[in-house]
Amino acid sequence: MKKISLIIAVIFTLSGLKSFAQDNPTEKCLKKTSSEWASTCASCYNSTKSYRVNLQNICNETLDVKVAVQEKSNRWKTFNQNNLAPNDSISSYACEGTGKYVFWTRKAGDKTIVFPTDEEIMKEYSTTGK
Numbered sequence: 001m002k003k004i005s006l007i008i009a010v011i012f013t014l015s016g017l018k019s020f021a022q023d024n025p026t027e028k029c030l031k032k033t034s035s036e037w038a039s040t041c042a043s044c045y046n047s048t049k050s051y052r053v054n055l056q057n058i059c060n061e062t063l064d065v066k067v068a069v070q071e072k073s074n075r076w077k078t079f080n081q082n083n084l085a086p087n088d089s090i091s092s093y094a095c096e097g098t099g100k101y102v103f104w105t106r107k108a109g110d111k112t113i114v115f116p117t118d119e120e121i122m123k124e125y126s127t128t129g130k
Contacts, residue, residue, distance in 0.1 A: 024113070026105040029059035033089065037097070044095035051097025056089040062108040065090055066115040068125070072096040076121045083108050 035053045044050050049072070057063050063084045068076040071094045079092040092101065102125060106113040116124070 024105065026059070026061060026063055026107055029057055029061060029063055030055050030065060030103055030105050031058050035099075037099075039093070041093055041095065044093070046095070049096040050093055051099055052091060052093040053101050054089055054091045055103060057084045057086055060086050062086065064106050064108050064110070064115075065103060067092040067101060067103045068118075068121050069094040070098040070100040070125070072098055074098075074126050076102075076118065076125060078118050078121065080115075 033054045033056045035051065037051055038048050039050055039052045041047045041050045041052070051069065053067070053069060055065070055067065057065075065081045065084050067079045067081075067090060069079075069092045070076055073096070077092070077094050079090060081090045084090060102121070104115045106115075
């Protein structure tokens with residue numbers, strides 16, 4: 001199976017920096033609609049340090065999506081959504097967030113593009129020791 005040419009969008013909320021790979025037309029289909037600090041999160045022990053990002057499919061194409069949101073510990077909390085319909089959204093969060101997130105997109109069902117594993121995301125994006 002072909003190793004993914006990662007479609008990476010790293011967005012640093014505080015600095016506004018973006019980095020996009022250019023070889024997948026679906027990369028521009030997922031857009032940040034909002035983000036929020038300290039939003040109520042039933043999955044978090046204490047929501048006062050949480051970071052939530054909301055991304056919307058703005059294209060007419062149904063997508064498969066993987067989103068990773070960084071925790072203060074430098075670990076990445078991941079979310080997968082298959083068949084994200086046009087105009088639908090995915091909400092992803094970190095309980096003690098840094099404000100950083102990455103995402104990958106592909107046309108729904110396109111198994112030639114393989115999303116990175118959680119372990120690969122940790123290895124590639126961890127800032128521990130750097």
